[in-house]
Amino acid sequence: MADKQDIRSQRILYSCYAHVSREGEQFIPEHVFGYILSGNQVMYVGDKTYHFKAGDFRFFKKNQLCKFIKQPPPGGEFISLSTRLDRETLWAMSEELNLHADAPYTGDGILLLEPNDLLKNYVASLKPYLNATSDIDKALTELKIKEVIMLLLQTNPELKNVLFDFAEPGKIDLEAYMNENYKYNVSISRFAYLTGRSLATFKRDFERIFHTSPNRWLQQKRLTDAHFLIKEKGWRSSDVYMEVGFKDFSHFSFAFKKAYGVSPSQV
Template sequence: MDFQIKYLTPDIKLSTYDDKLFKTETVFEFHMLVWFISGETKIIQADKSYLFKAGDIFLIPRNHLATIINYPKDNLPHKAVVMHLTKELLKNFYSGIEIPEKNIRDKAKIYSFEKHPLLESCLASLIPYFDLTEAFPENIAALKITEAISILRAIDPDIDNVLANFEEPGKIDLVNFMEKNFMFNMPLERFGYLTGRSLSTFNRDFRKIFQITPQRWLTQKRLELAFYHLSEKNKKPSDVFMEVGFEDLSHFSYAFKKQYGFAPSLVK
């Protein structure tokens, strides 16, 4: 994979790669504001999928599981400017702003701003700085991030509900969470964190509820979802395996045949 990341600061970067696709399942520890220069990205959450193209701008909230599949497009690399809106930065920004407590709540959805001219101008103005040989001035970086947050608040008054929420995940219902998020191929530690549990508590609670190990349950659920997509949606194995939480097609095919007795390509 021809993959390159240039950092202006730890919170502002330009990512570029030329391979066929890049896929990851992740939970971001901070909000991410993304502007696509070229390429295409599909983001899959528990109850919704998004497709973003060149020119699109969107915000991914922190602490929400997502499968992200990035593609080059039209013979151009996948290229994006990414700004991290960390908890520390946002706490400093909101320190003098009063927000009604009832409105401070996190939302799982991804916020799309399409090709909003103000955001595009803010993020595009960073491009020349990536060619600098000297260090990017910290005061300019702080101004750019403050500008981006201010624009977000101006064009979407509800964005404070996300950006001003500094709570960490509390202990939540394990069954409901796992049934909604089993397709995300995350370490068990992350599942534990997002349900408000240590790894040992997560494993103990899981076995008590499901009467099976987390890993075996996850594999079975992912294969069941794959079978549904293959049989009911007429999808191809190559279009399914990543969306249900498998890393590669050969592993998916092996696990599928082991559970159902025939290859996924034979599903009708």
């Protein structure tokens, strides 16, 4: 079963997967409050691994790349609920309530929140919206977004410095970032944004550091990883391509054969 989501605003997401684990990767463009109703989830961000179970409340910082595994309980479904804390709502609340970041946020990009009655009651209050058979007024959805923001500020005051920080990503060490995140299948423009650069500056800095273009470097790094996993670790080619950052198997197979002279299955 695929995602069920609030199509009225696409800001409250109800995910449900039955019987089999689901693996994938995603870019988190905006802050998210999340709750797991059933099953377990493993998330990988940079060099950190996070394990979550049913009943866990989570906070996800925006502008992150992550990989995940969603695991349903035996014979059951993985079910989670997420509320997207969009920039427009946060900006309006900042102006209305005079809420501003007053120091750099230094916490983790993913937080396991302490459970409490306020957060439990908030999740319970969303269920009628998710099960509704007719459209719900947009204003009601916006109130639920504002409500969870206020709850997060009350229960985790330190989040003010991340929720109300509207600055674009600052310029960071490009070499270190790319070596850590090259397996994510995102666009060059996304990598540029996340490293605090315009696309033109990113390409110029990249070629100065790596002495090749971003696309060529990414493909070679991914193919080298794929060859190692198939030859040395015994992975199947059908399992490797997504792991190393290719979007589809046919493109991976073509690039692999061009680089190594044989198809992945012949290694």
